[in-house]
Amino acid sequence: MLTRMIPEIGHFALIIAALMAVTQAIVPLAGAATRRPLWMAYAAPMALGQFAFVLLAYLCLTASYMLDDFSVVNVADNSNSMLPWYYKFSAVWGNHEGSVLLWSLMLATWGFAVSRLSRGLPRDMVARVLGVMGSVSAGFLLFVLITSNPFERSLPNIPEDGADLNPLLQDFGLVIHPPMLYMGYVGFSVVFAFAIAALLGGRLDSAWTRWARPWTNVAWAFLTVGIALGSWWAYYELGWGGWWFWDPVENASLLPWLTGTALIHSLAVTEKRGSFKSWTVLLAIFTFSLSLLGTFLVRSGVLTSVHSFANDPSRGLFILVLLGITVGLSLLVFALRAPRVSHAVGFGLVSRDSLLLVNNILLVIMTVTVLLGTLYPLLLDAFGLGKISVGPPYFNALFVPLTVLMCVFMGLGPIARWKRMAGSELRRRLWLAGLVALVIAALMPLIYGGEWNPWVSLGLVAALWIVLPLVRDLIDKARKGATPLTGLRRQSLAYWGMVVGHLGMAITITGVTVVSNYSVEENVRMSPGDSVEVAGYTFSMQELKQRRGANFLSDIAVIEVVGSDGERRFVMEPEKRLYLARGMPMTQVALRPGPLRDLYVAMGEELGDGAWAMRIQYKPMVRWLWLGAVLMASGGLLAVADRRYRRRASQSQQRDVSAVQEATA
Structure with missing residues (x-):
């Protein structure tokens, strides 16, 4: 009986959360404006309550997906009994209603975090911050309740099974x-x-x-x-x-x-x-x-x-x-x-x-x-x-x-x-870095591609110009310590965050430059026994096979790849899947990743007589794109983790609190 009421519980939780968000938006802001401590004190409890009830609503929708409750329209439109459990979990936000509910949950989570981690701030400041966040939350929760209710029922006409999640979204990447x-x-x-x-x-x-x-x-x-x-x-x-x-x-x-x-x-x-x-x-x-x-x-x-x-x-x-x-x-x-x-x-x-x-x-x-x-x-x-x-x-x-x-x-x-x-001092510190960047950027296309490419040189000089001045700055800071290591250890995590973040940008620019100018692509017709050479690699189709997945059928091409030296041998298996519930075909590419290049094979359409259209690509340094992004994000988090910065902020907060208390005494 309780499981049948899960959608109603979730809907009711959303209504309570919306009421709390409205209260959080109005009462603390009014309290800060009129200097009423009791009204300002509503901010943190309302943020906590809103988070708890939005989380409850989200868990109720997730439970409806996991239990295959197809009486819920959202579940029936975006899930299927054959769908693996982990895709049922991600299907919760693989649609409009669920994604807006996830957005509201994220907003409530940030509000709850601010209420818990900002206790040292002046009371009126916290009240105003949480009041503004409550206003935004109220808008989105009303949006969910009025136009995008994820708990809408289709009673009494309950479908026997769901329409399934869009095959494009049945992937680990869409889980995270x-x-x-x-x-x-x-x-x-x-x-x-x-x-x-x-x-x-x-x-x-x-x-x-x-x-x-x-x-x-x-x-x-x-x-x-x-x-x-x-x-x-x-x-x-x-x-x-x-x-x-x-x-x-x-x-x-x-x-x-x-x-x-x-x-x-x-x-x-x-x-x-x-x-x-x-x-x-x-x-x-x-x-x-x-x-x-x-x-x-x-x-x-x-x-x-x-x-x-x-x-x-x-x-x-x-x-x-x-x-x-x-x-x-x-x-x-x-x-x-x-x-x-x-x-x-x-x-x-x-x-x-x-x-x-x-x-x-x-x-x-x-x-x-x-x-x-x-x-x-x-x-x-x-x-x-x-x-x-x-x-x-x-x-x-x-x-x-x-x-x-x-x-x-x-x-x-x-x-x-x-x-x-002084401009002269800046030139003195950077002329060598600029010269080295220009020389390396001019020579690298000749070494890598065999001919000079102005676009590659432009991208590389931009990336090197970010990195080499940082190297010069690190050398200067190392010289200021008793030993180089001592000088570098004196630098704060905020400084290292800047270094890592800028290095990440340079790596991303390098990846974009190289993959955009040196990628190789061939679209070919292949049958078992056929071979093609791409970027020094020989791709030979050995056989075609089929397999059945949880909710799809697939054709698989078994392709042996041999490197230019004749010794590197490995197998790649691209797939063409047909998802049964929607009757929708999907390509599942085969990747051979590496730090300096990716080999990429995708199956196209069946051409008859056992032949398939195949897209074979050589993608140099493509992974540097995402490595650079990870480093940029890591740099941002390093700055947050700086203990000295947090201690300085905490001391400032204590001074601000004391000043406010003296002013209102």
């Missing part, structure tokens, strides 16, 4: 990719809440940036890993061997990452120098707003993409209204409050401050470039002005030069001093 991406998206709500709370409280000083920086770094790290996982999934699952296609939904995740990267650097300047205050607040607002925009694009029905949930446009209208309210009210608060609590801090033309400012401007220009290319076709279509397609040629022509220019300033930044620095 959406949660990582959502944690990044939603995590930026924390710095957004801190920024609005600082404006409301008139505390637009360096203190709020110290409180917000760790949350921002963690959210950015999650988003970085989430984007990398999505790129990795597209590479091996879709069968075309690509890792980024400038799909609008891919762009939707890139937009907040770009402004989030600018936000991380802007927060550092605000904390260190007390400048960039307006930049920091606006970047916090726009980063979270772009996360909401991505949600609108994915769920409005205006896009057709393998990544999107093209559903009822009324749902998109709800999110569009929520986005408009969020952006409008936050910009209104900024316009009213920022001029009163900000002040200018000077710095020279040659300084770390100015270089970070230029980098922020470039990142914003890159964001606008991607945003324009993503939205312009949609706006033209919406106003009946025709249909156009904006694809990789547009984005590559604008985004790549801006990235190279950004790398120039990335190399200069770690070497430069705060406030001001």
Whole structure:
């Protein structure tokens, strides 16, 4: 009897969570405005209660999937009795309703974490932060309850079995990719809440940036890993061997990452120098707003993409209204409050401050470039002005030069001093690094490809220009200690986080450069006994076989691969699957990964007489793309783990608490 009531329990839990979110949005903010401690004290219990009830609702939906309760419309549309249990688990968020519920759970989780880990902050600040987060949670929970109820029943007409999960989503990458991406998206709500709370409280000083920086770094790290996982999934699952296609939904995740990267650097300047205050607040607002925009694009029905949930446009209208309210009210608060609590801090033309400012401007220009290319076709279509397609040629022509220019300033930044620095000193410290970068970048294409390639040299010089100044800076710091090791040990984890993050960017740029210019692809017809040579490797089809999986049938090609030396022999087995419930064919590629290259084989269509269309690719350094992303995320987390930074923030919080207590005594 209890199992039959699981959906009703989940629905009721969502209603309670929404009521708590509304209470969290109204009462603590009103208490902070009227200086009523009792009202402010509602913030933390409401955040805890909201988290508990949203978690209960999510567990109820998960239980409905695991128990094959096809009376729930969401389960019947996205699961099947033959579906393996781990895909039933991921099917919970493999649809519109479940994904929005996961989003709400992530938002409640961040709110709960803030309430637990911010006890040392001033009471009014915590109340405002949690109040703002409660407002966002209330909007999304109302969205779930009004337009996207995941517990809707189909009683009394219960289907015998479900329609099955989309075969594209039956993959391990989709088990971990959406949660990582959502944690990044939603995590930026924390710095957004801190920024609005600082404006409301008139505390637009360096203190709020110290409180917000760790949350921002963690959210950015999650988003970085989430984007990398999505790129990795597209590479091996879709069968075309690509890792980024400038799909609008891919762009939707890139937009907040770009402004989030600018936000991380802007927060550092605000904390260190007390400048960039307006930049920091606006970047916090726009980063979270772009996360909401991505949600609108994915769920409005205006896009057709393998990544999107093209559903009822009324749902998109709800999110569009929520986005408009969020952006409008936050910009209104900024316009009213920022001029009163900000002040200018000077710095020279040659300084770390100015270089970070230029980098922020470039990142914003890159964001606008991607945003324009993503939205312009949609706006033209919406106003009946025709249909156009904006694809990789547009984005590559604008985004790549801006990235190279950004790398120039990335190399200069770690070497430069705060406030001001002599241009001659900067040249003296960097001329050798620049010369070495140019020489290596010019010679590497000749050594690797046999001929000079200007695009490869440009990409490599950009990557080397990021790394070599860091090497120079590390050498300088090592010389300042009694021994080189002592000098390096003195550096904080925040510094090492910067080093690792910049190194990750350089590795990603190297991977993008090499794989984009030196990939080899052959589309061939192969039958058992046929052979083809690609990039020095001989691919020979030995046989065709079949197997039955849990919910699919597959044809498998057994291909023996022999290296150019005749000694490296291994077997690759690409598959062509037919999923039984949906009757949908899917390609399962065969990969032979390596640190310097991937071999990639995908089965196309059956051509008759035992022959198949085969796509064989040689992908040099493709894994450097994702290795670099992992290092970038690790750099962000290293900064959060810096004990000295946390101790300094804690001491500052204690001083702030004492000041507030004295002022209100």
